[in-house]
Amino acid sequence: MILLDGKALSNLVKDELKIEVEKLKSKGIRPPHLAAILVGEDRASQSYVRGKMKSCERIGFGSSLFKYDEALTEKELLKKIEELNKDEEIDGFIVQLPLPSHIKENKVIEAVSPEKDVDGFHPINIGRMAKNMDALLPATPNGILEIIKHYKIETSGKHCVVVGRSNIVGMPMSILMGRKNYPGDCTVTLVHSRTRNIKEICQTADILIAAIGKAYFVTEDMVKEEAIVIDVGINALDDPSSEKGYKLVGDVDFDKLASKCSYITPVPGGVGAMTIASLLQNTMTAAKKRRM
């Protein structure tokens, strides 16, 4: 079994970006600038955004965080987005999800300029992705492609089962793995909460990508020998023995099935670590396209 070390790969990607930033600076070109909008007090969101801003600092990107109270109206948020769309200093920005329930997520996603949509959620970027055209790809699925590429995992002709169909992970992941490309060229099955026989379908997967948000959902008997298992899930479980009082686990029962797999991602230190790295890559790409 080979452990797919997303943390090590993310450090590699960040180091490469840092070198690129130095090169730009030596030519008198301003480094890329990422902005984030955070609405409300969701603790997980606060910690994700903090991680993103810290990573920018580490590699020499500019960064700005715009924090708003839960009471921010949709109109006010759209106004801020319009401002960032026009701001020449900002190369890319994200609106951290989830948003409070009075704000319509799709309206917000559509308001972001596709050129600055470094989360890759805008319908134009999703459409271009589906057509195998140049696009800013959603960060988590793109991070998974980077892992597959880095470890030179063969994907052509394989059966890839994606568990979960969310707009940010499962749906784009299933499209990417089915594209005529590397990584890709898979026969893809997308399963979700209405799917019958999930267990039997997963048992036929050469590549299994779990993104549902349920701790240890994928059990040993659902995975065939030598399968490649990618675990996107991040679930907090009570753990009185840890300092924080909880531990993070994936959607896959790692301890029980790891030895059966040819490759597997750990949680933490797998897909999650790569998500920020690919957001930074997208920001570099957006900056280059717009002004370099």
Ligand code: NDP
């Ligand atoms: P969502 O809650 O948006 O989507 C969950 C998906 O799983 C849905 O499609 C849902 O089906 C499906 N599902 C739920 N229960 C079952 C079940 N019992 N059987 C089959 N399918 C089921 O989650 P996200 O995609 O946003 O996130 C998934 C996980 O990945 C979470 O743990 C999240 O924290 C993590 N995550 C990690 C990231 C990273 O960087 N590593 C980034 C983003 C998310 P249906 O559509 O029918 O409701």
